[in-house]
Amino acid sequence: MDLFLNLVASGLVIGSIYGIIAIAFAIIFKTTGVLNFAQGEVMMLVAYVSWSLGTELTLPFWALIIVSIGVAALIGVIIERLFIRPMIGQPVFAIVMVTIGLAVMLRSLIVILWGSDAEPFDAAIEGGLIEIGPVVLFSEQLFAIILFFFLSTAVFLFFRFTRIGIAMRATAMDETAALLMGVDVRRISAFAWAIAAIVSGLAGITFAIMFSRAPDLWFQGLRAFPATILGGLDSPLGSGFGGLIIGVIGDLSEGYIGQGLKEISGFVVIIIVLMVRPYGLFGEKELERV
Amino acid sequence: MRTHHFVETYEKHISLSDNAITWLWIGSLIVALAAFPFIASNYLIALATTVGIAAIGAIGLNILTGVTGLISLGQAGFLAAGCYTTALLIADYGWPPELALLAAGVVSAALSLVVGIPSLRLKGLYLAITTMAFSFIITHFLLYAEGVTHGPYGVRIKDLDFFGLDLTSPTQLYSLVLAVTIIATVAALNILRTRVGRAFTAIRDHDIAARVMGISLTKYKLSAFVISSFFVGIAGGLMAFQFRFINVDIFNLLLSVEALAMVIVGGLGSVAGAILGAVFIVLLPEATREAIDLLPTGVTTMLSTYIYEIRGLLTGLTIIIMLRIEPHGLIGLWRDVKRYWTHWPLSV
Numbered sequence: 113m114d115l116f117l118n119l120v121a122s123g124l125v126i127g128s129i130y131g132i133i134a135i136a137f138a139i140i141f142k143t144t145g146v147l148n149f150a151q152g153e154v155m156m157l158v159a160y161v162s163w164s165l166g167t168e169l170t171l172p173f174w175a176l177i178i179v180s181i182g183v184a185a186l187i188g189v190i191i192e193r194l195f196i197r198p199m200i201g202q203p204v205f206a207i208v209m210v211t212i213g214l215a216v217m218l219r220s221l222i223v224i225l226w227g228s229d230a231e232p233f234d235a236a237i238e239g240g241l242i243e244i245g246p247v248v249l250f251s252e253q254l255f256a257i258i259l260f261f262f263l264s265t266a267v268f269l270f271f272r273f274t275r276i277g278i279a280m281r282a283t284a285m286d287e288t289a290a291l292l293m294g295v296d297v298r299r300i301s302a303f304a305w306a307i308a309a310i311v312s313g314l315a316g317i318t319f320a321i322m323f324s325r326a327p328d329l330w331f332q333g334l335r336a337f338p339a340t341i342l343g344g345l346d347s348p349l350g351s352g353f354g355g356l357i358i359g360v361i362g363d364l365s366e367g368y369i370g371q372g373l374k375e376i377s378g379f380v381v382i383i384i385v386l387m388v389r390p391y392g393l394f395g396e397k398e399l400e401r402v
Numbered sequence: 403m404r405t406h407h408f409v410e411t412y413e414k415h416i417s418l419s420d421n422a423i424t425w426l427w428i429g430s431l432i433v434a435l436a437a438f439p440f441i442a443s444n445y446l447i448a449l450a451t452t453v454g455i456a457a458i459g460a461i462g463l464n465i466l467t468g469v470t471g472l473i474s475l476g477q478a479g480f481l482a483a484g485c486y487t488t489a490l491l492i493a494d495y496g497w498p499p500e501l502a503l504l505a506a507g508v509v510s511a512a513l514s515l516v517v518g519i520p521s522l523r524l525k526g527l528y529l530a531i532t533t534m535a536f537s538f539i540i541t542h543f544l545l546y547a548e549g550v551t552h553g554p555y556g557v558r559i560k561d562l563d564f565f566g567l568d569l570t571s572p573t574q575l576y577s578l579v580l581a582v583t584i585i586a587t588v589a590a591l592n593i594l595r596t597r598v599g600r601a602f603t604a605i606r607d608h609d610i611a612a613r614v615m616g617i618s619l620t621k622y623k624l625s626a627f628v629i630s631s632f633f634v635g636i637a638g639g640l641m642a643f644q645f646r647f648i649n650v651d652i653f654n655l656l657l658s659v660e661a662l663a664m665v666i667v668g669g670l671g672s673v674a675g676a677i678l679g680a681v682f683i684v685l686l687p688e689a690t691r692e693a694i695d696l697l698p699t700g701v702t703t704m705l706s707t708y709i710y711e712i713r714g715l716l717t718g719l720t721i722i723i724m725l726r727i728e729p730h731g732l733i734g735l736w737r738d739v740k741r742y743w744t745h746w747p748l749s750v
Contacts, residue, residue, distance in 0.1 A: 199726070209666060209721060209725055216714045216721075221715060370546075383536065
């Protein structure tokens with residue numbers, strides 16, 4: 113039973129990371145209809161920049177986070193402006209291919225700029241080991257879970273109550289109508305990329321603190337795909353929840369079935385999900401039959 | 403400008419090209435390619451072999467992604483399946499290489515049925531993710547099913563005798579790859595002109611309309627997967643011949659992306675485009691390496707440390723630039739140039 117609980121707990125921790133990245137996927141998909149294959153790389157870039165800032169400036173943790181948020185927003189807007197904006201009007205396939213190209217490019221660029229060594233990301237999250245009943249967690253692991261719930265709530269409130277959030281939902285629903293109602297549709301896409309960069313960047317920083325700042329960080333982005341598919345590509349909250357499920361399934365299958373399954377179980381799950389319920393658990397069903 | 407061009411006989415109608423000059427050019431190209439090993443160094447022959455194998459794979463992917471419109475990010479998986487099938491059958495089961503190569507295509511095609519079934523319900527992005535997931539599962543299986551696949555130790559093939567060709571010699575391997583590439587090209591060109599090929603195009607252009615016209619989506623989407631994966635499997639088998647020591651590490655996501663890049667850079671939906679794209683993507687890192695060597699020594703050492711990253715950087719950049727500037731790919735560029743000159747001086 114203790115093993116089970118510990119596996120669930122560590123699954124929830126990694127699932128929180130997947131969930132946060134999946135929220136970022138869903139934000140971009142919901143507002144622009146593009147699945148951003150470069151999300152993991154954007155996250156990696158933010159984590160790397162933040163690592164450099166942290167080692168160079170020796171800021172307190174909260175200040176580092178605030179600065180990182182600003183950097184992430186900037187990175188998101190720049191990428192959108194340079195690579196995505198010029199592709200407006202092209203088929204979605206072309207835009208998605210651009211994000212794939214962008215992913216490969218960013219990944220290589222980061223290794224060229226920062227080198228291929230893994231470095232520890234030392235940030236002060238005080239607390240050491242935390243025991244909750246039979247479950248033992250590091251404070252940064254607990255931080256990941258708290259961050260997940262904080263970001264889900266923040267994203268939910270953002271889409272529900274802020275002006276920009278409502279404009280984004282309106283654009284997602286009907287671009288022309290939104291345009292006619294005075295929404296600056298072009299800026300919406302930039303906003304979506306900035307917010308996704310912030311959200312995923314925070315996940316990247318947390319992941320780097322838990323393990324290390326390493327050049328395979330981007331792979332977490334791919335691992336989060338199953339989460340967003342499971343939860344529904346157009347549902348940020350559903351995607352986040354999907355992340356938790358995928359995380360827990362991964363750790364449980366690794367613990368009980370076999371070694372290496374952690375990496376693969378998510379992908380097995382999405383193949384099944386896509387065959388049974390392609391729009392995900394919480395996604396909106398598109399009515400198109402052939 | 404070509405005028406008075408009438409197609410008067412059935413033979414003319416069904417031939418790939420009824421233009422004698424086109425055939426002349428194709429003939430000279432084949433002769434030139436066949437004569438290539440007599441003048442080139444071993445390094446160039448090996449490079450040309452890689453191009454040939456990539457072209458076969460790209461022709462296969464083009465049938466799936468370019469012609470039928472089903473995006474696949476799982477080419478690495480199909481290649482790995484083909485490559486391991488050939489290598490394992492030769493190394494562990496003593497099959498003759500001829501049969502093992504054929505088996506690579508068959509196994510890959512059979513696996514594609516498994517991936518193809520979800521594709522019946524999925525389109526575009528979802529399919530891309532499914533195929534990607536599938537390729538991760540395959541490489542994971544290859545790595546962990548040690549009893550069958552030697553897992554992390556890889557597979558080694560000692561000697562290869564293919565219908566009297568000694569494939570350990572680069573020249574003879576080149577001849578085999580050239581022959582297979584030509585067969586694959588002709589096969590693909592002909593498949594695309596049959597009912598099956600036209601059905602693929604119809605599905606890409608509008609699947610609902612295709613369904614209404616009486617094209618069974620189930621049948622033809624699965625056929626696209628099977629035909630395409632057969633080509634890719636054969637390419638994988640040839641990779642086993644080329645490397646003679648194979649390991650799961652090379653079948654990573656970058657390989658799938660490069661495969662897709664070949665088809666996009668060359669021009670979606672065109673067999674000639676797929677070949678051009680394969681040539682371009684394979685030669686790109688080589689050309690860069692040559693260019694880097696011209697730079698000062700300090701820069702050269704710095705860059706050669708990151709040669710793998712530079713390859714990725716260039717692949718990514720090429721995809722983005724091609725999509726931005728010339729969505730029809732190299733073959734589109736070629737058509738534009740051709741149109742310009744045939745219509746000259748009336749061209750715009």
